[in-house]
Amino acid sequence: MDTIPITPELLRGALDLERTAHGLLPHRLPARARAQCADPQLAMAESQPSGVRLVFRTRATTVELDALPTKRVYVGAPPRPDGVYDLLVDGRPAGSGRVAGGSTLTVDMAAGTTEHRPGPVGTLRFAGLPGAVKVVEIWLPHNETTELVALRTDAPVEPVPDQGGRVWLHHGSSISHGSDAASPTTTWPALAASLGGVDLINLGLSGSALLDPFTARTLRDTPADLISVKLGINLVNTDLMRLRAFGPAVHGFLDTVRDGHPGTPLLVVSPILCPLHEDTPGPSLPDFSALSEGRLRFRAAGDPAEKASGKLTLGVIRDELARIVRERAADDPHLHLLDGRELYGEADAAELPLPDGLHPDAAAHRRIGERFAALAFAPGGAFTDTAA
Known part of the structure; x- marks a missing residue:
């Protein structure tokens, strides 16, 4: 398996990428906008990558993504399921997965407080993909802040050029x-x-x-x-x-x-x-x-x-x-x-x-x-x- 650099050319739907201690954190608001509001609700929402996806062309039959998610826990409420990653191959659904581990943000709605606890990086793996050249999309969890740590494949990867769509x-x-x-x-x-x-x-x-x-x-x-x-x-x-x-x-x-x-x-x-x-x-x-x-x-x-x-x-x-x-x-x-x-x-x-x-x-x-x-x-x- 080769490690593929995660570059802006492989990401769609994000307006900014922040380099963190672990990897890349996609943002849906640019840094200048984020600097103008200290609201923690907005900070959490815009860092949750709704609509953000990795997109690339490859012959790879196996794709792995290391990620560090931040899971939300609400005191007194039922546990939330782990965020879902959707796989599309040539635009068609081809699987889904979750990443275990990750950091935890505990929210006490009654007290109006939050507590962040760091956690481990996890791995998402899709195997058995067709060996022909294809466009692979990995849609990140829409409701879970996700730092992208590493991408690995068993064949070379190239960005998908703009097709001129709307x-x-x-x-x-x-x-x-x-x-x-x-x-x-x-x-x-x-x-x-x-x-x-x-x-x-x-x-x-x-x-x-x-x-x-x-x-x-x-x-x-x-x-x-x-x-x-x-x-x-x-x-x-x-x-x-x-x-x-x-x-x-x-x-x-x-x-x-x-x-x-x-x-x-x-x-x-x-x-x-x-x-x-x-x-x-x-x-x-x-x-x-x-x-x-x-x-x-x-x-x-x-x-x-x-x-x-x-x-x-x-x-x-x-x-x-x-x-x-x-x-x-x-x-x-x-x-x-x-x-x-x-x-x-x-x-x-x-x-x-x-x-x-x-x-x-x-x-x-x-x-x-x-x-x-x-x-x-x-x-x-x-x-x-x-x-x-």
Whole structure:
């Protein structure tokens, strides 16, 4: 087995690579953006490599990857399964695996504290691959910070050149990040990208779709043929702003994106249905009674009467996003709106309820991905729009 240097040419979906004591840590926000916010939630989310994958051409029949994952443990909650690595060969699923060991981040939601404990590097191994020349993709766990330590194969490896396909740049919350999806290729954006035949850069940032200017600048500066922003739920979760601030913040966010992509198809997606917060403001807080029973659930801690003072609910946000897009579209013909309830609405909530009150499960991720592809990539959809 030969050790293959892990270079930027072998990685897709990451916007920055940090050299660590162990190897390379992919980031989904550039260093300048990370330096502008000390929020540990954002730091954890952007370092979890949702949509990041190793891609190379080879005749190798055996591929090994040494990695150092960081596993999350929530005090009082059931153990989380190890992160999944998906293998694609010539674009088709060819296996999956997990890496044992790794470091541990213990989160005490009641106390609001975390503890990091270092752990050992583990090895992922795929064997019995066809010996012909093929394109191999290893999708890293979408929900597990992963340092890449070493890549080994039993045949030479070469980067896959750009085939000239379209790049889809997407930003959203934990739902876009992939919370509760089964694996990295089955998050709803990964599924939609596969169905749409596009190359995904996923800036779904769990708990962190907060209209941050540095995120808007990242979208502005990242080359893309298609862009979507899914906005709303995290602003309610965190109870971050009121209606007076929300509208101008959305305008400013879109203005910044347009500074770098003046004619690119830009799709604004409002929140999917979330019964907790349709008419009740945030914040979202852990339901500690459920936690004591070994279940992780959330509750809405706001009061519906507070809407009168400008507190945000999902209904308020959908109305405001629709107004903003309608008004801007008069001068921006490549700006589009998708009501998130077309992806997951009342009938879906009855059939596939959100297990913890906030996040769709694996089946709902598949449904959302398929519907997004049908709406955005189908004839007449926002992503069939031709940029000016």
